[in-house]
Amino acid sequence: MASNIYLNGSTNGDISKSVVKEKESNQFKLIGKNEIHDFIIDCMTSVGTSEKHSKALADLLYTADYRGHFSHGINRLFNYVEDVSSGACNKDGEPIILNETQSIAWIDGNNLLGPVVGLYCMSLAIEKALNTGIGYVTCKNSNHFGIAGFYSLLASNRGLIGIVCSNTSPCNVPTRGKDIVIGSNPLSVNAPGLFGDYFSLDMATSVVAFGKVEMNQMMGLDIPKGWGVDSKGEPTCKHDKILKGGAMLPLGGEEITGGYKGYGLAMMAEIMSGIVSGSDYGPHVKKWTDKSRPANLGHSFLVINPNMFAPNFEDRMSDLMDNLRNSNSLEEQHRVIVPGDLARSHMKEADKQMGVKYHTNQISSLNSLADKIGVNKIKCAL
Structure with missing residues (x-):
């Protein structure tokens, strides 16, 4: 299951x-x-x-x-x-609009729960995209907002493309580094197809989300090699060694296996969420367990109306997804799927x-x- x-x-x-x-x-x-x-x-x-x-x-x-x-x-x-x-x-309380035009808005999350801020921002971005073809909303002074895909899905449900990212508390080491200076900064993209079908990418820019290590700890399971490193920067399969002073690796793992790409994606999310919004960023974001001060996280919500461009977007999306699903699989019982x-x-x-x-x-x-x-x-x- x-x-x-x-x-x-x-x-x-x-x-x-x-x-x-x-x-x-x-x-x-x-x-x-x-x-x-x-x-x-x-x-x-x-x-x-x-x-x-x-x-x-x-x-x-x-x-x-x-x-x-x-x-x-x-x-x-x-x-x-x-x-x-x-x-x-x-x-x-309620989020506060700091600056706004027909297509963009800059929001102060008023240190509210992340989902409250995220829903406000995404709703505003969707409204702008429906009116002008594109909506971009970024916010500061927010908190952990859950799965990024929750928000991008709201866009695809309206026939729009949703692109969402956020910064997080530092939990990753950068490629070639051993200091924990950047978060697992999630990224999500949703795009609609025909008859309720849709593409839905929802991922951390680390090998896996930090929470998956916590889940394995809760179930008493070791973790696969390549997820993270201990406090000395050495690869480990022990969740405790990651949770107590260790760190996650960027998507791709080590440099030789493409970890620099995940590191680059984490930085991209940091730029769009933290730098643009004026929130804390990178090593300046507080630790997840620090409750002595606000998190001041930044989120980014980009919504595109594909109907403003080439016609029949959903038809072509479904054709692409169906072609991938129907392509030959390595094992008969495990067919090719799409995000x-x-x-x-x-x-x-x-x-x-x-x-x-x-x-x-x-x-x-x-x-x-x-x-x-x-x-x-x-x-x-x-």
Whole structure:
């Protein structure tokens, strides 16, 4: 099942179905959508977050898990609760427009929850693209905004191309370097095809998202070689050595295998998100665990209306995707896919089982959080 493939940090089908089924039956429990959503809202409102902002966060976190991005779903709830309860993030308010034209806007996120800021900015960029053909909105003074694909998907749902990126707390070493000076800076691109089909790229510019190391730690699994290095810069398969003083590698890994390309993409996201917006950037962004001051992250939202250019964009997008899907695969049981197909498969399975399956260790952690902040524990359907 796709969920467990994602959870183990692999998207190439290298886990046998029998192993997946065994893990499902012993270590994973089903939780319904409404239960997840309500639990997140209860947790956030219990620490003073407004109902509106709590709902925005719940929509984002559930969507991440629903699409199979468990590293950025309810796994991140602990951090959002800490951000608000510590005062590092504002509990209520609205983003502020600092400068605006027909096609661009510069926003102050007012130190609000990242999903609140992200939704505001993306909605504004979509409106401008529908009116002028292009909308570019960048913001400063925001916080962790979850999966970048949540926002670019909003654009493709309107027949538009969405390109989203953000900077993050430093967790990567640059190519040829050993200091942790840049984030895993995510990048997402969504483009619509015919009949609800779409291209959906949602990726970290590190080998994998930092949260996938945390997920493997939670499940007691080692990580594949090539994800990251220890505090001395040596490759490691031990999650603790990355989480305690180590770092992620840029997409591509070492220089000889193309790591400089991932490093370049991380810098691109940093320029578009941090430098352009006037937020903190690179090594100036606070550490993820530092709750003593605002994060002041920057995000970038670019929306393009393809209907302003060559006609029949969606027809040609679908033709491209179908040609790729129908090309010859190396193994018959693992056909060629395009970005977004695994997420659709995961959503289809979640709809079928009427919920999302979570590792029992994660459920235990969530219930410990519930006890700590005084809300009802999460209930499993199975």
